[in-house]
Structures are given as structure tokens and as C-alpha cells.
Amino acid sequence: MVMAGLLAGCGSGSGSGSDGGTITAYVYGDDAVKVQQAAVTEFNKTSEVKVKLVSVPGTDYVNKLRSSMGSPSAPDIFFNWGGGSIKPYVDAKQLVDLTSTVNGDAELKDGFLPSIMTAGGLDGKIYGVPMRGMQPVMLFYNKTLFAENKLEAPKTWEDLQKAITTFKAKGITPFALGGSDKWPELMWMEYLLDRIGGPEVFKKIQNGDSSGWGDPAVLKAAQTVKDLVDQGAFGKNFNSVDYGNGGAPTLLNKGKAAMHLMGSWEYSTQLGKAPEFAKKDLGWTAFPTVAGGVGDAADVVGNPTNYWSINARTKHKDAAIAFLKTMASQKYAKALVDNGDIPTTSNAASMLSTSPNPQFANDQYSLVQKAPSFTLSWDQALESQYATPLLTELSKLFAGKSSPEQFVAAMKAVN
Numbered sequence: 001m002v003m004a005g006l007l008a009g010c011g012s013g014s015g016s017g018s019d020g021g022t023i024t025a026y027v028y029g030d031d032a033v034k035v036q037q038a039a040v041t042e043f044n045k046t047s048e049v050k051v052k053l054v055s056v057p058g059t060d061y062v063n064k065l066r067s068s069m070g071s072p073s074a075p076d077i078f079f080n081w082g083g084g085s086i087k088p089y090v091d092a093k094q095l096v097d098l099t100s101t102v103n104g105d106a107e108l109k110d111g112f113l114p115s116i117m118t119a120g121g122l123d124g125k126i127y128g129v130p131m132r133g134m135q136p137v138m139l140f141y142n143k144t145l146f147a148e149n150k151l152e153a154p155k156t157w158e159d160l161q162k163a164i165t166t167f168k169a170k171g172i173t174p175f176a177l178g179g180s181d182k183w184p185e186l187m188w189m190e191y192l193l194d195r196i197g198g199p200e201v202f203k204k205i206q207n208g209d210s211s212g213w214g215d216p217a218v219l220k221a222a223q224t225v226k227d228l229v230d231q232g233a234f235g236k237n238f239n240s241v242d243y244g245n246g247g248a249p250t251l252l253n254k255g256k257a258a259m260h261l262m263g264s265w266e267y268s269t270q271l272g273k274a275p276e277f278a279k280k281d282l283g284w285t286a287f288p289t290v291a292g293g294v295g296d297a298a299d300v301v302g303n304p305t306n307y308w309s310i311n312a313r314t315k316h317k318d319a320a321i322a323f324l325k326t327m328a329s330q331k332y333a334k335a336l337v338d339n340g341d342i343p344t345t346s347n348a349a350s351m352l353s354t355s356p357n358p359q360f361a362n363d364q365y366s367l368v369q370k371a372p373s374f375t376l377s378w379d380q381a382l383e384s385q386y387a388t389p390l391l392t393e394l395s396k397l398f399a400g401k402s403s404p405e406q407f408v409a410a411m412k413a414v415n
Contacts, residue, residue: 021049023316023323025077026065028306029055032132035335043326049319051077069094069311076314077323082120082128082307083206083381089309090122096310099126101321111328115374116344119304123207128307129324133341134368137187137302137377140266141259142252143283145172153285160288164233167258173235175228176257178243182391185398186378187261188228190301192221195290199299199373206381213411222397222404224290229398239399246273253277261287263302264364267357268340284360286367300371303380305344337361344368389414 027036033055040051054075056064061079068074069089080086089095102108102117112130120128141153146163149170154160164174178184193201197217204212212218228234235257241247249266251257253274260266270278289297308327310320326332330351333343337351342364349369355361368374379387393410396402402410 021316023049023051023076023314023320024073025051025053025079025308025323026061026068026075027053027055027079028061029057032339032341035332035339035341036131038335039326039332040323042331043323047319047322049316051323074311074313076311076316077308077320078311079131080128080307080309081303081376081380083122083376084383084387085380086127086309087122087383090127094312095127096312096314096317096320097125097127098129098310098321098324102126102129105325107325107328111346112344113346113369115300115368115371116304119374119376120307128309129327130305130344131308131324131327132306133336133339134305134344134364135263135265135303136300136364136368136371136374137191137261137263137287138266138284138364138367139259139261139287140252140270141283141285142255142257142281144281145255145258146283153283154288155285156288157290163258164228164231168232172255173251173257174233174259175235176241176248176251176260177234177238178241178248179234179238179395179398180240180242180247181244182395183377183379184243184248184262185394186391187263187301188225189221189394190375190378191261191287192224192290193217194299194301194373194375195287195295195297196220196224196293198293198295199375202375202378202381206376206378210412210414213408218411219404219408222407225397226400226404229400234398239395249273253281264342267360271356279357284363296372298370299373299375300368301375301377303377304368304374342368386414 027033037053040053044050065078086095108129116130116134117126120130146153149166151163151166154163167174197215201212201215201217248260249269250273252260253270267278267282270282308324310317314320328345330347333345333348334351336343337355340356342348342361349365352358352361352365379391382390390411393402393407397404397407
């Protein structure tokens with residue numbers, strides 16, 4: 001990525017591949033692209049400068065973007081996750097700083113939930129405009145299993161411990177966990193650190209201060225992970241269970257596991273794999289409080305949303321900004337809702353009744369709307385040189401191959 005930045009500095013300066021009156025927009029290629037394509041078609045009806053949407057297959061997206069940003073054919077606008085995913089481009093001065101644009105435009109400034117706008121930026125500056133649905137991590141559970149065991153959805157750590165003990169006694173794995181994919185384990189560490197130490201601890205790490213790993217709250221979170229593993233909270237075989245191919249979701253919908261900490265996409269995953277279960281038995285709640293922790297119980301972690309950012313070398317900055325403004329429109333938000341997404345716009349609440357599951361949509365929106373802080377998933381918030389060893393070291397901690405102290409020491413040593 002650094003190389004991409006250097007290449008851009010000595011590129012031909014041809015203006016990001018803009019061809020006369022065309023803006024090229026790179027988007028992550030998946031089922032949701034149809035929503036962005038419709039927005040492009042609508043925008044092109046009235047704009048002299050036309051947007052050309054380039055759908056890049058998801059598995060190739062990051063590498064394709066990285067290589068193209070250093071070439072004369074770089075996109076004018078591109079999809080990203082905010083945070084660490086754009087840091088190399090910000091450092092190479094390849095992105096338009098949108099802070100003054102957003103603050104000076106009521107439609108953009110008031111059009112999105114504040115925690116979402118903040119989460120997509122860097123160092124207090126705005127580099128992206130939200131363009132997809134929110135994806136908070138939530139605690140999903142099997143309502144039937146909870147009812148049969150006279151348990152309520154856990155609100156405190158004490159509640160959680162009671163549920164673990166109860167389900168273990170019945171031979172039910174308390175939590176499904178796709179340990180072979182590594183990233184599902186990260187969700188536990190993210191929430192535990194937030195609840196124990198508050199969002200500022202990770203913010204320090206995200207801002208490049210590796211001494212933040214030495215904060216006592218990190219060690220306490222790692223020790224809590226070890227306690228959960230030792231208790232059998234995730235069963236014995238979680239390291240061979242995946243998420244991507246449906247392993248962990250199946251444990252939940254078959255009643256073999258009682259709970260599952262996962263991104264809000266778990267609902268649509270279950271709807272696809274076990275529609276009856278999704279409609280009747282799938283429950284959801286916020287991550288519980290942790291005794292003695294200083295974090296706000298309303299804080300959320302996960303992927304706030306995805307963002308459009310603008311290449312600083314575009315020849316059509318005004319048109320690019322005009323296109324980004326359409327993301328705040330009611331029409332665009334409605335298209336996201338119809339696709340099963342929860343928009344991050346301030347006006348979204350009034351539209352959620354038409355969602356595939358209005359109750360889930362409203363609960364999810366409310367969770368994010370009330371969140372004082374929405375921490376971006378660490379593997380997205382950090383650059384890959386930090387994110388990759390993080391997932392490796394965390395996997396070792398969960399597998400019992402390293403201690404909480406060794407996890408902390410390993411992360412402090414990454415540079």
C-alpha cells in the first residue's frame with residue numbers, strides 16, 4: 001500500500017482515469033451492488049458528468065484497489081471500510097478531506113448518525129460518506145432454549161455466567177464460535193475491551209500508539225477470554241468450526257449452541273439457512289456489561305457501514321461530491337431498506353416498517369442511534385501489518401497456545 005502511495009506521487013497525473021465527463025467508481029462486488037447501480041443510473045439522468053460503476057469481486061477488491069490507486073487509471077470514487085482501510089491513502093495524500101464539505105452542507109452534516117460519520121474518519125477528519133447499511137455486532141440467541149431453561153437474554157456478566165453454567169449442565173454449547181476463521185474471535189476481544197476499559201483504549205492503538213496494548217484493560221480482556229475458554233463457553237471443537245461455510249450458524253439453529261456473538265448479518269444468514277428458525281426462534285440483544293468495567297453499556301462494535309471516498313486526483317470533484325450527497329437521500333435509504341439493510345441516515349427510522357423483519361431492523365437501528373461510540377472492527381481499523389498478527393495472536397490465545405500476558409507482549413512488539 002505504501003508502494004501504491006509512492007507510485008501515485010510519480011504517476012502521470014492524468015486525473016484518476018476520468019475520461020472527459022466520466023467519474024469511475026469502484027465498488028465491492030456482491031449482492032448489494034444493485035442498490036448502488038440504481039443510484040448511479042438515477043444520478044446519471046440529470047448530471048452532465050456521468051458515473052461509471054465498476055463492480056470488483058469481493059475477494060479481489062482490496063488488492064485491485066491497492067494496485068489501481070497507484071496507476072493513471074485509479075478510480076475517482078471508491079468503496080472502503082473507513083479507519084485503517086484508508087490510512088495508507090490518507091498518508092499518501094490521495095484522498096479528498098471532506099470535513100469542511102460535510103460541515104458546510106446541512107444535507108450531509110445532519111443526514112447521517114454522528115457515530116457512523118466519526119467511525120469512518122481518521123484523526124478527527126472526514127474522508128468518507130456512508131453508502132451501505134450498518135453492521136453492529138450483536139448477541140444472538142436461541143429463544144426456545146432460553147425459555148425451556150427459564151433464562152432471560154443476558155444483560156450483565158453475572159447473567160452470562162448463569163447461562164453458561166445452565167447450558168453446559170444440559171450438554172448444550174453456550175456459544176457457537178467459528179474459530180477456524182479467526183475473525184469471529186475478534187468480536188469477543190473488541191466488546192470485552194470496550195466494556196472493561198472504554199473505547200479510548202483501542203482508539204489509542206488505532207492512532208498508532210502501540211503502548212496502548214499495555215493498558216491494564218487489554219490484559220483483563222485477554223484474561224476474560226481465557227476464563228471463557230477454560231469454562232468451556234465455546235465447547236471443545238471451536239477451532240475446527242468455521243463461519244463462512246455455515247458451521248457456527250448451524251450449531252445455533254440446530255439447538256446445539258445457545259448463543260452466537262456475530263455481526264447483524266447473522267439474521268440474513270439464518271434466514272437463508274434456516275428460515276423457520278430465523279422467524280420463530282432467533283433472538284438478539286446487546287453485549288452485556290462487565291462488572292467493574294468503565295465502558296458504556298450502550299457502546300457498539302462492528303462495521304459501522306461502508307463509505308465512498310474521493311480520489312484527490314479526480315478532475316470532477318464537484319460532481320463526485322454531488323453523487324456522494326445522493327447517499328443521504330430518502331430514495332437511496334429506502335432502496336437499502338428494501339434490500340434488507342439498515343441505513344445509517346438520520347431519517348431511516350421512519351422507513352423500517354417495510355424491512356423484511358421490522359422488529360430486528362428497529363432494534364438494530366436503535367442500538368446504533370443510541371451508541372455513544374461505534375468502534376470499527378479492529379481488523380478493518382488497523383492496517384494489515386498490524387491486523388494480520390493480531391488475528392494470529394488472538395487465535396493462539398483462544399486455542400490455549402499462549403497466555404494473556406504473552407498475547408499482550410506479542411501485540412506490543414508488532415511494529
